[in-house]
Amino acid sequence: MSPIDASSIQLNEEGRLKHFLTTEGLSREILTEILDTANSFISTQERSVKTVPLLRGKTVVNLFFENSTRTRSTFELAAKRLSANILNLDIARSATSKGETLMDTLWNLESMYSDMFVVRHADSGAAHFIAQHITPNVAVINAGDGRHAHPTQAMLDMLTIRREKGAFENLTVAIVGDILHSRVARSQIYALKTLGATDIRVIGPNTLIPKDIESLGVRAFNNMQQGLKGADVVIMLRLQKERMETALLPSESEYYRLFGLSTDKLAYANSDAIVMHPGPINRGVEIESAVADGAQSVILKQVSNGIPMRMAVMAMAMSGQTTTRQEEV
Amino acid sequence: MSLPQPEQLLEEMASQLQSQYMQNNEDILMVGIHSGGAWVAQELHKRLKLKSELGFLDISFYRDDFTQKGLNPQVKGSQLTNIENKTIFLVDDVIMSGRTIRAAMNELFDYGRPNKIVLACLLDTGKRELPIQADVVGEVMNLKAHERIKLSGPSPLVLSLASLSTEGQEA
Amino acid sequence: MLIQPQNKIAILGGHVFDPALGLDEVLDIFIENDTIVALGLAPQGFHPVETISAKGKMIFPGFIDLNAFLGEPGFNQKGSIASETQAAARSGITTVCSTPNSQPVVDSATLANLIQDKAHDAGYCNVLPIGALTAGLKGEQLSNMYALKEAGCIALSNLDNPFKDTRVAQQCYHYAMGFDIRVFVTPLDTALAHGGCMHEGPTSTRLGLAGTPLSAETSSLAQHLILCEETGIKLHVSRITSERALKMILDAQQQGLSVTADVALGNLLFTDEDCLAYDSLKHVTPVYRSESDRQALLKAVNDGQVSICSNHRPHELAAKMAPFAATESGVSVLDSFANALFSLVKSQQLTLKAAITAVTSAPAKAIGQNLGELSLEKRADLCIVDMNGQSQVTLESIISKGHNNPWLEQTLPGKVMCTINGGHIVYQA
Numbered sequence: 001m002s003p004i005d006a007s008s009i010q011l012n013e014e015g016r017l018k019h020f021l022t023t024e025g026l027s028r029e030i031l032t033e034i035l036d037t038a039n040s041f042i043s044t045q046e047r048s049v050k051t052v053p054l055l056r057g058k059t060v061v062n063l064f065f066e067n068s069t070r071t072r073s074t075f076e077l078a079a080k081r082l083s084a085n086i087l088n089l090d091i092a093r094s095a096t097s098k099g100e101t102l103m104d105t106l107w108n109l110e111s112m113y114s115d116m117f118v119v120r121h122a123d124s125g126a127a128h129f130i131a132q133h134i135t136p137n138v139a140v141i142n143a144g145d146g147r148h149a150h151p152t153q154a155m156l157d158m159l160t161i162r163r164e165k166g167a168f169e170n171l172t173v174a175i176v177g178d179i180l181h182s183r184v185a186r187s188q189i190y191a192l193k194t195l196g197a198t199d200i201r202v203i204g205p206n207t208l209i210p211k212d213i214e215s216l217g218v219r220a221f222n223n224m225q226q227g228l229k230g231a232d233v234v235i236m237l238r239l240q241k242e243r244m245e246t247a248l249l250p251s252e253s254e255y256y257r258l259f260g261l262s263t264d265k266l267a268y269a270n271s272d273a274i275v276m277h278p279g280p281i282n283r284g285v286e287i288e289s290a291v292a293d294g295a296q297s298v299i300l301k302q303v304s305n306g307i308p309m310r311m312a313v314m315a316m317a318m319s320g321q322t323t324t325r326q327e328e329v
Numbered sequence: 330m331s332l333p334q335p336e337q338l339l340e341e342m343a344s345q346l347q348s349q350y351m352q353n354n355e356d357i358l359m360v361g362i363h364s365g366g367a368w369v370a371q372e373l374h375k376r377l378k379l380k381s382e383l384g385f386l387d388i389s390f391y392r393d394d395f396t397q398k399g400l401n402p403q404v405k406g407s408q409l410t411n412i413e414n415k416t417i418f419l420v421d422d423v424i425m426s427g428r429t430i431r432a433a434m435n436e437l438f439d440y441g442r443p444n445k446i447v448l449a450c451l452l453d454t455g456k457r458e459l460p461i462q463a464d465v466v467g468e469v470m471n472l473k474a475h476e477r478i479k480l481s482g483p484s485p486l487v488l489s490l491a492s493l494s495t496e497g498q499e500a
Numbered sequence: 501m502l503i504q505p506q507n508k509i510a511i512l513g514g515h516v517f518d519p520a521l522g523l524d525e526v527l528d529i530f531i532e533n534d535t536i537v538a539l540g541l542a543p544q545g546f547h548p549v550e551t552i553s554a555k556g557k558m559i560f561p562g563f564i565d566l567n568a569f570l571g572e573p574g575f576n577q578k579g580s581i582a583s584e585t586q587a588a589a590r591s592g593i594t595t596v597c598s599t600p601n602s603q604p605v606v607d608s609a610t611l612a613n614l615i616q617d618k619a620h621d622a623g624y625c626n627v628l629p630i631g632a633l634t635a636g637l638k639g640e641q642l643s644n645m646y647a648l649k650e651a652g653c654i655a656l657s658n659l660d661n662p663f664k665d666t667r668v669a670q671q672c673y674h675y676a677m678g679f680d681i682r683v684f685v686t687p688l689d690t691a692l693a694h695g696g697c698m699h700e701g702p703t704s705t706r707l708g709l710a711g712t713p714l715s716a717e718t719s720s721l722a723q724h725l726i727l728c729e730e731t732g733i734k735l736h737v738s739r740i741t742s743e744r745a746l747k748m749i750l751d752a753q754q755q756g757l758s759v760t761a762d763v764a765l766g767n768l769l770f771t772d773e774d775c776l777a778y779d780s781l782k783h784v785t786p787v788y789r790s791e792s793d794r795q796a797l798l799k800a801v802n803d804g805q806v807s808i809c810s811n812h813r814p815h816e817l818a819a820k821m822a823p824f825a826a827t828e829s830g831v832s833v834l835d836s837f838a839n840a841l842f843s844l845v846k847s848q849q850l851t852l853k854a855a856i857t858a859v860t861s862a863p864a865k866a867i868g869q870n871l872g873e874l875s876l877e878k879r880a881d882l883c884i885v886d887m888n889g890q891s892q893v894t895l896e897s898i899i900s901k902g903h904n905n906p907w908l909e910q911t912l913p914g915k916v917m918c919t920i921n922g923g924h925i926v927y928q929a
Binding site for chain 1: 700701702704705706707708709710711713777778818821822823824825826
């Protein structure tokens with residue numbers, strides 16, 4: 001009954017995307033198709049009328065078990081620009097501490113004829129679980145599950161890299177910070193590998209680098225000078241303050257001294273390296289303001305690529321659901 | 330059935346457009362629909378010596394068969410300058426059901442309000458499903474139910490006839 | 501089910517296989533009341549009430565399971581003593597050591613007696629309760645250890661619950677030693693485990709699930725072995741998961757400590773990689789570890805160093821209907837225990853001799869019971885198995901109340917034809 005791995009239920013019989021749960025296990029063709037589709041949505045975002053009628057009559061439910069106004073808003077805007085109806089549900093984690101309640105929530109929403117769930121949940125594998133148990137023909141988009149995956153964020157980062165660097169071949173990419181707790185880093189690593197980046201590195205203290213990270217095909221560094229040498233892309237991750245309280249880090253100041261991206265540390269990377277950050281930024285904790293706002297920073301471009309990327313995966317997943325359950329009136 | 334030469338049709342279309350729609354000193358913008366319509370538009374643009382830049386429409390995001398057929402992975406994207414108050418020469422290769430033209434016009438209106446839209450098509454194969462007619466047509470052909478006509482290009486432009494087993498292919 | 505007293509049973513033509521006694525031949529078995537009265541030739545004037553033809557089948561001593569949760573009292577939706585022991589009987593199990601984590605916890609003689617009474621009434625298996633080592637399994641105060649022993653508890657354990665501190669464990673061991681009480685321990689340093697729900701390794705990194713490091717097992721085991729050495733207690737290490745832990749136990753035995761160990765059947769079949777796809781039926785406590793650990797544990801069974809237990813944890817459907825880490829851990833094993841064990845024999849990962857030893861004489865020794873042998877004047881606990889048969893596992897066919905059987909919709913080798921517990925036929929296919 002169970003598929004071989006977490007990725008296979010994302011594709012329909014024709015091998016096209018029907019859920020978007022993780023970048024792991026998707027082919028280069030599909031990832032490229034996602035990037036191409038998002039790229040063409042960029043042009044629609046530059047018009048005076050930014051909506052297209054692709055998802056007219058469809059109902060998209062933003063199912064957020066973990067609060068994230070930023071991510072939720074970009075999905076909301078993306079759905080609206082595809083002409084879908086959108087329902088926002090912020091469900092406190094406490095209300096669904098039991099599995100039954102999560103399933104009850106789902107069944108309730110299904111009976112309202114939703115066509116797509118955008119799910120954010122604190123448990124790794126939650127979006128996968130929902131995709132496995134949901135009515136056929138309802139698409140599930142993972143908007144972040146625990147430490148596991150945040151595929152739309154990773155793909156908008158890939159779109160940003162491709163628009164800045166042209167291609168992924170021969171690229172050296174360094175991901176810096178709390179790799180252990182980062183769903184973004186995992187999704188980025190899989191996408192980068194599949195798209196052909198040659199040298200992927202993670203940089204951080206050992207306490208924030210998960211065991212056997214090398215098995216994902218990356219090299220780990222404890223030192224910015226070595227890790228950033230020759231990098232074309234530097235991705236900074238957000239550091240949660242609570243890491244200081246759980247015996248993972250000594251202090252903010254020591255972290256910043258060793259791993260904060262300052263102007264002088266950025267100089268270790270290639271001179272045309274771009275600096276990225278999934279946001280929100282902790283200025284002075286993981287990145288210096290002068291770098292975040294500097295010429296090499298593409299952080300704001302990442303933000304603007306967020307909408308077309310989410311439009312792309314929503315449109316693709318909806319079309320991958322073969323038949324229409326809800327007829328347009 | 331012998332198929333017409335696109336070259337001859339283009340000449341006729343260009344002269345029709347010239348004589349019927351370009352007498353006034355109107356602000357004209359030519360827009361081709363990807364892919365075949367874009368090739369035809371390129372040829373007409375050359376022949377009519379239009380000064381304004383040629384525009385392109387990719388109607389993938391406006392198709393009404395999206396839920397059945399899915400998104401075209403090779404979306405090329407639309408490239409249009411300001412269309413406000415312009416006369417649009419909307420160009421496609423083959424008009425059949427009329428659905429492509431409906432989608433194209435919907436998209437055009439998302440860019441602004443044109444003054445006038447003139448529709449020019451290389452071939453009209455009938456079989457209309459919507460009340461949409463071309464103003465300028467290279468040639469009208471009546472196809473059998475299973476027949477479809479296809480334009481390949483961009484150079485040279487060649488028409489070919491294909492026999493389809495599955496219904497519903499839009500041209 | 502009502503049990504008819506079957507005073508005299510003859511089992512004819514079966515291939516009797518008992519590694520502890522070196523029996524490996526076709527022999528007739530004769531049972532009177534609850535005892536084996538003859539092997540080979542029928543006693544004079546023996547007139548069986550029931551005759552079972554076991555031609556082409558194998559006869560093993562009844563299996564002994566050192567670790568099964570029966571759900572009663574307190575968890576009616578997960579299992580009852582009757583349902584779970586019936587499931588055990590269909591797997592050829594005649595003795596079950598029940599875990600103390602019921603509601604209320606088995607920390608009093610009343611509870612220990614209740615469980616044995618209910619098991620006796622149900623009549624499927626001989627249930628030997630494992631009592632709680634600390635009051636309420638809270639790891640703070642000693643339970644009424646002597647009363648529990650007196651009430652029939654075969655051993656005491658804190659199961660998967662941590663001790664408040666190492667001194668509590670030390671004092672439990674000291675006290676237990678004075679009354680010759682056996683202790684079961686499942687070593688886990690909960691601080692090091694840090695909420696881990698699977699083995700820490702490449703797969704947990706891929707899935708973004710919190711991993712339990714090996715050190716969570718081994719550092720705790722080291723402490724318990726030192727306390728065992730200090731107090732001289734009889735320690736049984738229950739459900740070991742790693743090669744490293746195994747080596748520590750063998751070293752301790754070399755030093756002359758009274759230490760035995762078992763491994764959960766699942767840890768011989770599955771590894772951390774089976775958790776891919778977030779299959780909640782691979783969410784278990786203790787966790788499935790790496791392939792090299794699995795191989796080391798298989799070797800230990802083949803070398804006769806450890807017993808095999810079911811680690812049976814039946815759950816209702818809803819308990820497993822959630823994202824991986826949020827589900828309740830454990831799987832329902834008893835229905836398929838024998839078949840899953842035979843699958844290891846069929847795939848030549850275990851020898852038949854080792855597999856049978858690990859579920860008969862080895863666990864009998866670990867709990868110091870005169871069980872698990874097919875010899876004269878011994879209690880007639882045995883099972884008859886068609887090794888060439890097979891068993892299909894379906895939701896309709898399972899007896900356990902637990903829906904969380906990891907072999908659902910699979911066909912496993914071997915078919916238990918009959919189980920006899922204390923001279924009574926308690927299961928017949």
